[in-house]
Ligand code: BES
Ligand code: ZN
């Protein structure tokens with residue numbers, strides 16, 4: 001049998017009388033190992049003094065993934081304390097059998113995992129791992145395997161399995177609603193038209209409703225304002241916001257959080273054919289505002305505009321948060337370690353910031369002042385989708401979205417372009433992270449949900 005002991009720098013190992021543990025300090029990622037007289041293998045994995053929950057999850061996930069051959073007969077995880085991080089250890093362990101190579105003929109073998117722990121901690125870790133693995137798979141699915149229809153089906157299936165409602169508006173229904181901005185972006189994809197999903201999770205004791213909006217571009221070529229070819233393959237990940245929203249509803253439903261959630265997910269490809277919108281076109285939107293499309297590659301803000309004005313038109317929400325892989329500029333500003341946060345509401349911004357520090361899914365606030373709005377003035381329409389110059393792009397994009405929230409008083413925008421898809425132990429290419437679920441669930445729980 002293989003045993004794995006997570007060790008924090010405060011954990012006592014005095015009960016193990018083994019010379020192999022001499023000098024082992026339990027520093028993050030440090031490993032000690034011995035085989036006992038009955039051929040049992042004992043692994044000690046250092047978790048140090050964690051800065052946040054994600055560090056624990058990732059250390060465990062990465063260790064088991066990398067050791068999968070040595071652990072092939074199965075692993076039993078034994079806890080020596082660290083109660084606060086127990087469900088993270090479970091989560092990390094269950095995430096370790098994720099594979100980005102699921103379309104290969106030959107599949108990797110993963111060890112079975114067992115725990116000696118309270119059922120409630122194990123369950124919590126499992127709920128997160130299941131939801132996050134599900135949405136990582138969506139993120140890593142190639143564009144031709146996740147058309148808008150397919151992604152909507154996956155969201156619907158998750159709703160049925162996990163206990164939230166999903167309403168899917170097809171192209172005709174979007175036309176009836178007047179979702180001209182979403183439909184405009186979708187014009188370049190006649191075979192795979194846009195859809196709009198509304199997700200609902202309710203709890204009988206809930207006193208608050210939170211709206212969550214996620215960008216669901218299943219592939220972003222840039223449209224007629226075509227992107228350069230290098231790394232364009234990664235634009236299959238342009239639905240990380242949609243994934244985060246669906247994943248959050250899954251975990252909220254599984255944990256039975258005392259909150260009502262309304263999710264709004266506009267889904268489309270951003271492709272090119274003769275019907276596609278062109279730079280300079282003026283389109284309408286659900287809100288009635290007209291938009292001059294300066295650059296068809298700034299498509300995320302167009303589809304979010306419709307989703308934000310739809311949700312603020314149809315529902316009362318106490319808090320409204322959107323998540324989107326919206327701008328390369330957010331990556332230029334913050335790299336891959338934090339999402340850009342834009343919100344005029346100090347309290348909400350603070351709560352999200354603290355939820356980020358605690359979970360490790362960090363967000364950093366950018367300016368939100370109205371001076372930035374000037375860049376969106378158009379001579380021929382109510383506003384344009386792109387400022388003249390590429391500077392301050394993440395902020396400008398956020399200010400654009402703010403035009404569609406009907407003056408909602410507690411709105412936050414998270415640009416997750418850098419955090420939704422990045423390098424990992426799973427392969428040499430970048431892969432989906434599931435960013436946002438842990439952050440949002442922590443935020444909801446911190447608000448008493
Ligand atoms: N999906 C991209 C943003 C993106 C870039 C996400 C890199 C993940 C990694 C978005 O639709 C886009 O193309 N944004 C443009 C906006 C520009 C035309 C104002 C960008 O960031 O270059
Ligand atoms: Zn784009």
Ligand code: ZN
Pocket residue numbers: 217220238297299300325326
């Ligand atoms: Zn995009």
